[in-house]
Amino acid sequence: MTLRTAAFAVCALVVLAPPSFADARSDAKSQVDFGINVAQRGLWREAIYRWEKAVELDPTYAAAYNDLAIAYEHEGQLEKARKAYEKALELAPNNAQIRQNYELFKEINDRTSSGKDNR
Amino acid sequence: MIGRAPAKTTGRLALAALAAILAVGTAACGASYLEIPIETPIQPKLDVTPFQRVLVAGFVAGGSDDIDANQETVRLLRSQLRTKSSLKVIDADILPLMEVAQDQAKATAEDRDRENASPQSTNSGDHQSNAAMPLPLKIKDEKDLEQYERLFANTAYWKRIGEEFQNPLIVTGTVLFTNRSTSGFVQRDQEVYDPYGRRRVIPTRTYMERKGFMLRPKFIFIDGRSGATMYSESYREEVLYNAQQNTPALSSYFELMDRLVPNFLSALSSQKIKGSRVLLK
Numbered sequence: 001m002t003l004r005t006a007a008f009a010v011c012a013l014v015v016l017a018p019p020s021f022a023d024a025r026s027d028a029k030s031q032v033d034f035g036i037n038v039a040q041r042g043l044w045r046e047a048i049y050r051w052e053k054a055v056e057l058d059p060t061y062a063a064a065y066n067d068l069a070i071a072y073e074h075e076g077q078l079e080k081a082r083k084a085y086e087k088a089l090e091l092a093p094n095n096a097q098i099r100q101n102y103e104l105f106k107e108i109n110d111r112t113s114s115g116k117d118n119r
Numbered sequence: 120m121i122g123r124a125p126a127k128t129t130g131r132l133a134l135a136a137l138a139a140i141l142a143v144g145t146a147a148c149g150a151s152y153l154e155i156p157i158e159t160p161i162q163p164k165l166d167v168t169p170f171q172r173v174l175v176a177g178f179v180a181g182g183s184d185d186i187d188a189n190q191e192t193v194r195l196l197r198s199q200l201r202t203k204s205s206l207k208v209i210d211a212d213i214l215p216l217m218e219v220a221q222d223q224a225k226a227t228a229e230d231r232d233r234e235n236a237s238p239q240s241t242n243s244g245d246h247q248s249n250a251a252m253p254l255p256l257k258i259k260d261e262k263d264l265e266q267y268e269r270l271f272a273n274t275a276y277w278k279r280i281g282e283e284f285q286n287p288l289i290v291t292g293t294v295l296f297t298n299r300s301t302s303g304f305v306q307r308d309q310e311v312y313d314p315y316g317r318r319r320v321i322p323t324r325t326y327m328e329r330k331g332f333m334l335r336p337k338f339i340f341i342d343g344r345s346g347a348t349m350y351s352e353s354y355r356e357e358v359l360y361n362a363q364q365n366t367p368a369l370s371s372y373f374e375l376m377d378r379l380v381p382n383f384l385s386a387l388s389s390q391k392i393k394g395s396r397v398l399l400k
Contacts, residue, residue, distance in 0.1 A: 029400070032400060033400060036153060036398050036400065039155060039398065040153075040155065062399075063399035063400060066397075066398070066399050067398050067399060070155070070157060070396040070398060073157060073159050073396070074157040074158065074159065075160075076159065076160035076161075076162065078159075095399075097152055097397040097399060098399070100397065101396045101397055104394060104396065105159075105396075108159050108161070108392055108394075
């Protein structure tokens with residue numbers, strides 16, 4: 001009886017979850033996917049546009065912040081990259097891939113003492 | 120009559136539902152990732168936009184007599200700047216900076232002597248001792264080099280050099296290239312074969328005498344318009360070989376400079392650092 005109730009509760013939670021949250025994440029996810037697609041073709045500015053949109057739609061989406069940080073890094077906007085990585089880690093502190101990206105970024109950023117933005 | 124389903128079956132159903140939900144959740148959240156190569160552009164440490172030309176003027180050099188560190192450093196940096204920076208490299212005679220510094224020190228000493236000789240002189244003893252300090256004619260170590268540092272603070276001299284070459288960016292500094300020898304225990308891999316002929320590699324510690332070279336350059340970037348120092352950076356690199364190995368000083372010098380040149384260039388021109396990152400979905 002207890003198990004059945006628990007299963008029902010979990011199902012109900014998934015089915016009745018606020019639709020706005022699901023929409024925001026799914027919209028953000030399609031922006032992220034599109035961004036990855038264009039980044040693979042070297043269109044990093046377009047990718048930045050998409051990932052900025054993704055974090056605007058869903059400010060809790062750690063992966064979007066991670067991807068945005070990578071794009072900023074590729075464009076030499078190191079200060080923006082640092083902020084985006086830090087936000088991604090704040091949202092997903094145990095994500096090893098984000099942490100690894102951030103460590104690699106820091107290694108480069110530390111080498112350039114000033115860490116200037118070229119924008 | 121329909122009886123209640125056994126508790127075991129209900130439990131299985133619930134677990135299956137949970138597993139299905141988790142699977143759907145995982146697919147929806149997307150555990151997928153993608154490794155992508157990136158190139159991070161690194162901005163130069165110095166703003167060289169006001170300059171079209173660069174003059175690698177010369178270096179106060181010392182240490183080993185095996186090479187002329189002043190000549191070699193100027194030649195190497197000029198050739199690197201020609202290919203790896205947007206600045207036009209000025210081909211000029213290398214300045215004998217040691218002689219220049221010695222002349223300046225002598226002139227300063229003479230001025231002080233004249234001031235002291237005049238009846239209105241109010242110089243303190245401390246002032247006199249400063250002027251009387253002669254520069255070492257042969258630079259053997261860092262202490263000797265330090266005494267030449269005053270030359271780089273002489274803005275009037277560098278401004279005059281700048282005017283002579285139409286206000287370029289001036290690269291100068293000090294270079295110390297010295298012999299180095301050490302002895303001690305070194306860990307090395309040793310091959311051994313057991314009675315069955317199987318090869319094994321065992322790390323062993325052996326006492327070794329080694330010799331080589333140490334390079335300590337300090338690069339100083341001077342604004343040719345004002346004669347003021349814009350930026351400076353110091354490095355230290357060393358290379359050691361087996362005592363039996365006879366490596367020419369010049370090849371060691373180039374080996375050590377090869378390690379430093381990217382850092383030197385990154386002060387003047389932007390560079391791209393290649394790497395890879397993980398994109399997440």
